[in-house]
Amino acid sequence: MTESTRPRSIVSTDATAVIRQRPAVLLMLVRVRAAGATLDLGLAEVRQLAADAVRRLTRLGAVRAWAGDPHPDDQANPDPLARMRAVAGRVPAKAPTHRPGVNVTVAATWDIAGLLADGVLTLVDQLQFDAAADASPSEPPEAPADPPWADPAQQIQRMLANAAEPPDDRAPKFVYIARPTEEQLAQAASEAYLVARHRAERLAGATGLRLGAVFSLNYGHPVGGGRPDRLMADQRCAALLASVGYVLGDGEIASEDPRAIELAVSVHVAHHLEG
16 A cells, blocks of 8 residues: 555544624614504505604614515514414414504614714614604504303413513614624634644644644634524524614624624634654
């Protein structure tokens, strides 16, 4: 067996480096709702409400403001868990007595890269105050009373449905978006690679071999930064962004937290081992 055909051992290691970056963009989402006597009237009213909201947010200094697509009430909450709870607790019964509504989510962005943390909180407080002053009161659906002949099982099912149904929350939502630079991403990738290579050298030394050439090298950004506690928060942010068609750019990170955002850069590298 020649040197070129001899099987070669490979050692695979990985490592992660974390970038902490202040948010550069503030994304605000506000839902407007209309419930007309007919669907056409509801659509016309909600389009007018959305256009008014876009103009108002533009006057408040938004760099960009736009309206999403109209959707019914049962699709209004972008939180996947809230929608699952609502569907699971829904009681199959007669048609609802309240008028079905039509919703539109209006979004706007502000450049906050030059603001300090105090300035970001002040801006968010101002936007919340404006949204509260302009919001129309919610129209909660009337909960039908249990008929006197309802058995205990039906009553318990009704109680569970009422408890699981999320409230009509039209409070503004805020997403903070950070934009790490190419230099920061390259530096983090380099640091992660050095750690992964050091681990590979230790493994090779433990077997009496030495590290050879790189066989494969892959970079990535693990979902949730590799932290299970961030998975649900990232899913909520992704649902909010999708509701208004906002697509994160390469390397951008979204968070519900106005503080510095963490981006994990992971490296997986495989080296040949030589005797």
